[in-house]
Amino acid sequence: MQITINRLAFPLILAGLFLISCGQKQDQQNVELKMLQDEKWWGGAVLDGRNSPYGEGNFFYDQLGDCKGNQAQPLFLSNRGRFIWSEKPMEISIKDEIISVRSHGAEIITGTSGETLKDAFLYCSKTFFPPSGTTPDPLMFTNPQYNTWIELQYDQNEMDVIRYAEDIIKNGFPTGVLMIDDNWQDRYGTWEFDCEKFSDPASMMEKLHGLGFRVMLWVCPFISSDSPVYRDLQDKKLMVFRDKEKKTPAIVDWWNGASAIIDLSNPDGVAWFREQLDNLVVKYGVDGFKLDAGDPEFYTGTYSFGDFGPNEHCESFAKIGLEYRFNEYRACWKMAGQPLAQRLRDKSHTWSDLQVLIPDMIGLGIIGHQFGCPDLIGGGEWTSFQDSSILDEELIVRSSQIHALMPMMQFSVAPWRVLGKDNLKICREMAILHQSMGNEIYELAKECAVTGEPMVRNLEYEYPGKGYENIKDQFLLGRNIMVAPVAAKGQRSREVVFPEGRWKGDDGTTVTGPVKIVIEVPLERLPWYRKVY
Structure with missing residues (x-):
């Protein structure tokens, strides 16, 4: 395999004596590449999985301070074996068959490895974000996950959490991971159970464990400014600042108010945050954490102990999760190849959002995050569930089918509450299918933790040069399982593209490819x- 590398480091300007005396330096590098014939590109942000591959129209993305509400990586890959990488955020545009790249503080590395998307990915994985060899906890893969968010929203409480867990079992769904979402805590940054909502959290945890669940708690990096914790951290200078002198904590607006943020560029800030989480583990038996927020835009315009940029703050928040095998992230900068469970951002309860789950999950794998979950079944955007009259049972069923053979599947809206008997049966069967395939899914996760490869792949990754690069409604789980769900209302047939080989279906039929068949x-x-080869 031929590998060609171009390292485009920041040049020193020859008129340096004058510029240095003025305190100036060049901190960006411009690179231009011409698109090759029939070349397509992937990467950058997970949210652009739906817009991939790039190359047929114009594309622009500036990564500085923007992960598009999900995961992002300074990586772009082409189906001709080419790649673009930087350790820092990049600004990239594609227009008139010219790729223009500008870096924000680091060298840009471009090159060619082999001739395919897979060749380029494997080289970049090994070189720039080598796999850790470890995974999140096996239960994250082998069994469904359940999140209390849609059912309880901001009214998380002990009685209803236990009822939700009991209803899972009562309705014949497999036990698994249970996530207690936002507002279980006293205040943001005061990571203790709210005693008015949780009278005996230790007993609750013991009961949930006894029912067969492992339990995760929602946490975030925000600190409520009207709390003793805020005043203590202010005295210790452990929050990000609004001023260059680093004297006054920054207060940032986010989806549930305005708060300060713990400074994870400061080792003492990291130690403080981990101490809060470890206390929950030791005191109550909490198994892990859903680590929400941390998006780089919350840090834009702030100052910190380590002089981090916005994206570095997001990365430092992601590193917290490495201490806990039960973890989940919705926003993440870099950290590919690490044992972190990455969830797609909240989707609305619409067919259009259902249709982006597969391409966005493919995009997640292409930037190096193997261990993914396609949001919540039926959608994770809570405002979509305020009006029960618009709930679409068919959408929830098709959503559960898309999830069933993904690396992870996660329920939140209770199927037994919103579905009729027949549709509830289908959702239950999808949960049981995932569990029945769980050991195989986890074996694949372990393999990908070593090789660095995506668990969810598009057909172009495994079957290059066959014209499959634009297929976004079917996917491969590893090399040998191909899934072709339906994601359109009322649709009762679809075309399936079968690559070369023999494929045995869920219906008992065997198809020999390459061929297209309507099923x-x-x-x-x-x-x-x-x-089955």
Whole structure:
């Protein structure tokens, strides 16, 4: 395999004596690449998985302070084996077959490794974000996850959390991971159970464990400014600042108010935050954490102990999760190849949002995050569930089918509350399918933790040069399982593209590819095929 590397470091300007005396320096590098014939590109932000591949139209993305509400990585890959990488955020545009890249503080590395998307990915994974060899906890893969957010929203409380867990079992769903979402705590930054909502959290945890669940708690880096914790951290200078002199804590607006932020560029800030989480583990038996927020835009215009940029703050928040095998992130900068569970950002309860789950999960893998969850079944945007009259049972069923053979699947809205008997049965069967395949899914996770490869792949990754680069409604789980769900209302048939080989289907049929076939997909069916060579 031929590998060609171009390291484009920041040049020193020859008129340096004058510029240095004025305190100036060049801190960006401009690079231009011409698109090759039939070349397509992927990468950058997970949210652009739906817009991938790039190359046929114009594209622009400035990564500085912007992960697009999800995961992002300074990496772009092409189906011709080319790659673009930097250790810092990049600004990239594609227009008139010219790729223009500008860096924000680090060298840009471009090159070619082999001739395919897979060749480029494997080289970059090994070189720039080598896999850790470890995974999140096996239960994250082998069993469904359940999140209390949609059912309880900001009224998380002991009685309803236990009822939710009991209803899971009562309705025949497998136990697994239970996440207690925002507002279980006293205040942001005061990571103790609210005693008015949770009268005996230790007993609650013991009961949930006894029912067969492992329990995660929602946390974030925000600090409520009207709390003793804020005053203590202010005295210790452990929050990010609004001024260059680093005297006054910054107060930032976010989706649930205005708060200060713990400074994780400061080792003492890291130690403080980990101490809060470890206390929950030791005191109550908490198994892990859903680490929310941390988006780089919250840090834009702030100052910190370590003089971090916005993206570095996001990365430092992600590093907290490495201490806990039960973890989940919705926003993350870099950290590919690490044992972190990455969830797609909240989706609305709409068919259009359902249709981006597969391409965005493919995009997640392409930037190096193997261990992903496609948001919450039926959607995670809580405002979508305020009006029960617009709930679409068919959408929830099809969503559960898309999740069933993903690396992870996560419920939140209770299927037994919103679905009729027949549709509830289908959702339950999807949860049981995931559990029945759980050991195989986890074996794949362990393999990908060593190789660095995505668990969810597009057909172009495994079958290059066959014209599959624009297929976004089916996916591969590893090399040998192909899944072709339905994501359109009322649709009861679909075309499936079968690559070369023999594929045995969920319906017992065997198809020899390459071929395209229209199949029947009644509401109760999730079409999937195993390659039998």
